[in-house]
Amino acid sequence: MTAAPPPxxxxxxxxxxxxxxTRISRLVVQREESWHRLRSSNSEKSVLVIDFDFTxxxxxxxxxxxxxxxxxxxxxxxxxxxxxxxxxxxxxDYLDFWAQLPTSKQVQALMGYCAGGxxxxxxxxxxxxxxxxxxxxxxxDPEVVTVTSLYEDFQRAVDIISVLSAxxxxxxxxxxxxxxxxxxxxxxxxxxxxxxxxxxxxxxRLGLDESLxxxxxxxxxxxxxxxxxxxxxxxxxxxxxxxxxTSRRPGLGAHQAAKEITFPVDPDDxxxxxxxxxxxxxxxx
Numbered sequence: 001m002t003a004a005p006p007p008x009x010x011x012x013x014x015x016x017x018x019x020x021x022t023r024i025s026r027l028v029v030q031r032e033e034s035w036h037r038l039r040s041s042n043s044e045k046s047v048l049v050i051d052f053d054f055t056x057x058x059x060x061x062x063x064x065x066x067x068x069x070x071x072x073x074x075x076x077x078x079x080x081x082x083x084x085x086x087x088x089x090x091x092x093d094y095l096d097f098w099a100q101l102p103t104s105k106q107v108q109a110l111m112g113y114c115a116g117g118x119x120x121x122x123x124x125x126x127x128x129x130x131x132x133x134x135x136x137x138x139x140x141d142p143e144v145v146t147v148t149s150l151y152e153d154f155q156r157a158v159d160i161i162s163v164l165s166a167x168x169x170x171x172x173x174x175x176x177x178x179x180x181x182x183x184x185x186x187x188x189x190x191x192x193x194x195x196x197x198x199x200x201x202x203x204x205r206l207g208l209d210e211s212l213x214x215x216x217x218x219x220x221x222x223x224x225x226x227x228x229x230x231x232x233x234x235x236x237x238x239x240x241x242x243x244x245x246t247s248r249r250p251g252l253g254a255h256q257a258a259k260e261i262t263f264p265v266d267p268d269d270x271x272x273x274x275x276x277x278x279x280x281x282x283x284x285x
Contacts (some may be wrong), residue, residue, distance in 0.1 A: 034079055035102035038066045041074040045108040047284065049077040050098070050116035050123070052226045054219060060272035062113070068277030071284045073109075076102050078116075084225035085218035088188055091232040094119060099126050109136035109284060113271070117142030117253065118230035121238020137242030138283060140276075141267055143251035145231040147187045150224070151176050154191040157220070163202045172198055184231040188224045195220050243283060245276050 038049070053061050062077050069075075081089050081097045098119070101107070107127050112120040117139040124135040143149070158164070158172050175194050176187075196217045203213035236256045244250070244257035247267040254260050265273045 034097050034100045035076040036079055037075075037102070038062060038077050039069075039073070039075040041072050043072045043074055044105055046074040046076065046103050046105040047071075047109045047111065048098075048101075048107055048123075049075065050110070050112040050119045051077055051114075052080065052116065052223055053077065054223070059268045060270065062111075062271060065271040065277060065280075068272070068274050069284075070278070070281040073284055074103060074105060080222050080226060084222040086221065088185055088225045088228050091119070091122075091229040094226075094229045095122055095126065098123055101127075106131055106133055107135055109138050111138040111140065111280075112142065113140040114143050115145050115227055115230040117239070118145065118233045118235045120242070121235045122233060124238065136283065137238065138280060139239065139242050139244040139254070139257060140270055141246050141250055142235075142239060142244055142253035142257070144235075144253050145184075145227050147182060147184055150184065150187055150191060150227060150231075153227075154195065157195065158198055161198060161202050163205050164198060168198075168201070184228055188228045192217075192221050192224055245270070245279060 035048070049062050051062055053063070062075075066075050078098055081093060083089055083093075110120050110124045110127070112118070120137055120139065124137055127135050154176065155173055158169055161169075164172075172194055176191065199213050199216055199220075200210075203210060236253075239253065239256040240258055242257050242259075244254040244260045246254045246260055246262045247265050247270045248262070249267055250260075250262065261279055263270070263273060263276055265276070270276055
């Protein structure tokens with residue numbers, strides 16, 4: 001069995017990040033499996049973050065961002081439903097999973113990055129119904145997920161698998177072009193299948209353990225499931241009550257927000273820029 005190279009020498013990354021309100025009678029505050037704590041605090045208020053994070057992610061993440069924030073709020077980031085590693089999970093199941101809040105503290109704000117912003121209005125509504133206080137909506141480069149953006153992300157993910165030849169990559173891209181499904185779930189299942197085949201070829205060629213390859217595929221499956229769930233939602237109306245903090249190349253979703261604050265930074269650096277953190281700190285005062 002060949003050991004996997006350390007993260008710094010791995011020649012490819014598994015995924016690349018892009019871009020209906022459901023009512024319930026109560027929220028369940030009982031466990032932390034749905035959330036990861038980014039910051040502890042004695043404050044009576046908390047902030048929740050919806051994002052898909054993974055090791056080796058090229059964009060700055062909220063782990064970087066909380067270090068820049070000047071706020072005493074407790075901060076939590078979403079985990080992904082375990083079943084998403086194997087199959088596509090409906091948006092309502094994501095909302096049910098995240099509605100199991102990690103704390104009984106008042107949720108002051110709900111933040112979402114890129115595709116994560118699509119979940120923010122529906123989850124904020126659930127929280128508001130229960131706690132009796134409004135939840136501030138804060139978005140970072142919000143984007144509506146489409147089949148086109150899914151294919152573009154998939155092609156980038158394949159292009160950075162360096163052990164595949166240019167011809168092999170072209171064949172994979174042709175596979176998506178030949179099945180340009182308009183249904184997002186069908187397109188998602190197709191790219192998962194093509195990615196699994198590409199990773200199998202790559203890991204065999206590198207002589208790496210098949211179980212490690214399976215972990216990459218499961219993580220990609222989880223990411224695509226996250227996007228497919230986001231694509232089910234219609235967040236635009238809910239975004240109109242929020243603030244969008246955007247990079248120099250924002251998506252069209254940012255223009256739906258009540259207020260847009262743009263920064264002269266690349267999208268990958270949005271969550272590591274002190275000016276962005278200062279703006280959010282002011283919003284949380």
